[in-house]
Amino acid sequence: MSNQSDLKTIGFTPFLYNSDQAYFNVRSGIHIIDALSQSSDLLSLAKSFAEDAAFNRDTDRHAWAAHYLTLMGKALIDDVIQALMPRPARTKTESEAEMPESL
Template sequence: MPDTKLPHPSDLKTIGLTPFIYCSNQPLFHVSAGVPIGDALSQASDLLFLVKAFAEDAAYDKKTDRHAWGAYFLTAMSKAVIDDVVKVISYPKQTSSK
């Protein structure tokens, strides 16, 4: 029976299979493959920080919806990054040591 070893989390990278923002039922954007998951999650955290600020602004500024739309698109981007990372960590490739 081969000895299996899971990759170290710092070696994991995004797989780029997660689309976001659709136009005419086609994804306009997707997460890029090959980004270290730590960097990807850090970026998602920064995006979610902005989402929180935009959502708060939207709650107080009833004259415009620009903050709400900004929060909407940033949320879609953040969710896609997190979903892509979850795909990587949920189904890690097992490597066999020789």
Template sequence: MTKTDTPSPSELKTIGFTPFIYCKNQALFHVSRGVPLADALAQASDLLHFAKKLTLDAAYAKDSDRHACAAHYLTAMSKAVIDDVAKVLDRRPVQTTKETAPSKNS
């Protein structure tokens, strides 16, 4: 029987590795570390909702540069949060020493 140290989904938190909004090829902001994934995804959903509203306004309004710019920043933040969550979910579970050692039958 194999045993892995996998936390429950409710215990998973952002790792804070994902940058967004660059200034002269240097990340100006990063996703914060330690935010529960459900909360992070809820925030990303809210950011995308507002970005969608702004793009709709931009489609119908004259002089809508400010709408497009704001939507750009909201989508950049949303993408960074989702990418950070994906990095957490893609991590491999930690294996015990017995599992990593070659078996005698191989």
């Protein structure tokens, strides 16, 4: 297994959808430590906006800000989890197994 400090996001996780199409995906190649740090910052801001939304009933802008920041933070964490999960070794498909090795 690779050193965890060398692991990077895989760029798999989408977030913020329109119907069934994602507007954004986490970018691949970000060190997982940096991704987790950024996620912590996003979720901290979301927490602050959620608290503001609970006390300020005149507008919902704080709640929407918290919602979007939470989506981004969660996507980063989900992508880090994908990078940390061991992936099964790829085996040849039936058609690849029948091909000669010289190709």
